[in-house]
Amino acid sequence: MIREATEKDLRDILEVYNDAILHSTAVYTYKPQTLESRQIWYKQKIEEGYPVLVCEQDDKAVGFATFGPFRAWPAYKYTIEHSVYVHKDYRSQGIAKKLMQELIKMANEREYATLVAGIDATNEGSIKMHERMGFEFSGVIKKAGFKFDKWLDLAFYQLDLKGPKVPSEE
Numbered sequence: 001m002i003r004e005a006t007e008k009d010l011r012d013i014l015e016v017y018n019d020a021i022l023h024s025t026a027v028y029t030y031k032p033q034t035l036e037s038r039q040i041w042y043k044q045k046i047e048e049g050y051p052v053l054v055c056e057q058d059d060k061a062v063g064f065a066t067f068g069p070f071r072a073w074p075a076y077k078y079t080i081e082h083s084v085y086v087h088k089d090y091r092s093q094g095i096a097k098k099l100m101q102e103l104i105k106m107a108n109e110r111e112y113a114t115l116v117a118g119i120d121a122t123n124e125g126s127i128k129m130h131e132r133m134g135f136e137f138s139g140v141i142k143k144a145g146f147k148f149d150k151w152l153d154l155a156f157y158q159l160d161l162k163g164p165k166v167p168s169e170e
Contacts, residue, residue, distance in 0.1 A: 001055070001056045001057075002053055002054070002055055002056075002098050002099060002102050003053065003054060003056060004051065004052065004053060004054075005042070005052040005053060005054045005061065005064060007039070007042065009054050009061040009064070010035060010038045010039060010042055011035065012054070012060045012061035012062070012087075013038060013042075013052075013054070013061055013064045014033060014034075014035055014038045015087070016061075016062070016063065016064060016085050016086065016087045017033060017038070017064075017085060018032040018033060019087070019088055020085050021033070023088075024120075024123075025120040025122065025123065025145075025147055025148065025152055026085065026120060026123060026126070028120075028144070028145035028147060028152065028154075030147065045066060045068065048068070050066060050067060050068045051065075051066060051067065051103065051106055052064065052065075052066045053065045053066065053099055053102055053103065055086075055090075055095045055098060055099055057090065057095075062086065062087040062089075062090040062095060063084070063085060063086035063087060063090065063095040063096060063099055064084070064085055064099070065082060065083065065084040065085070065096075065099035065100065065102075065103050066082065066083055066103075067080040067081065067082040067083070067103055067106075067107060067115070068080060068081065068082075069081070070114075070116050074169075075169075078111075078112055078113035078114065078163060078164060078167065079112065079113060079114040079115075079116060080107060080112050080114070080115055080116065081115075081116040081117070081118060082100075082103055082115060082116070082117060084096050084099050084100055084103070086099075091125075092125075096126075096129055097129060097132075097133065100129070100130075100133055101133075103115075104133070104159065104161070107161055108161050108162045111162065111163060111164040111165065112161050112163070113160070113161055113162075113163030113164065113167075114158055114159070114160060114161060114163075115135075115158065115159040115161055116138075116156060116157070116158050117130050117135055117156070117157040117158070117159075118154050118155075118156055119154070119155050119156075119157060120152055120153070120154065120155070121140055121152070121153035121154065121155040122152075122153075127155065127157070130157045130159075131157070133159065134159055135157035135158060135159045136157060136158060136159070136160075137155065137156075137157055138156040138157060138158045139155075139156050140153050140154065140155045140156070141153065141154045141156070
């Protein structure tokens with residue numbers, strides 16, 4: 001079941017996110033997050049009006065997804081960047097796709113024009129899923145990160161959304 005996250009989901013979200021930090025290049029950071037940092041992150045997302053979705057199975061959040069601003073400057077207001085993570089024991093079951101479908105629906109309803117994915121260039125599973133969902137390759141930043149004693153290239157993919165009926169500079 002895909003639904004809005006609640007504070008009760010934060011321990012499960014933290015478990016999924018910290019596993020990605022410690023065991024993958026899906027997140028370009030080194031140290032696990034604390035429950036307190038996830039609580040601050042969640043509160044900020046909600047206050048700023050951005051969704052935090054979870055996929056619930058077996059009475060726990062086994063995946064989560066969100067989006068937020070792509071860049072801080074006003075002219076980027078119609079572009080958002082998303083994140084999607086799935087618990088290691090629940091991958092390859094279509095959970096990321098279901099979370100993404102709901103995020104895309106919400107982004108279109110909110111009249112965003114572009115949805116951006118920053119994906120480690122070696123993450124073939126994520127790249128293939130995004131391509132199947134209509135994302136197009138936009139470019140690579142070589143040596144964007146350094147983790148596990150190697151340089152990491154960051155591939156960008158984008159999905160064109162409906163966008164605003166009447167874009168504005170206000």
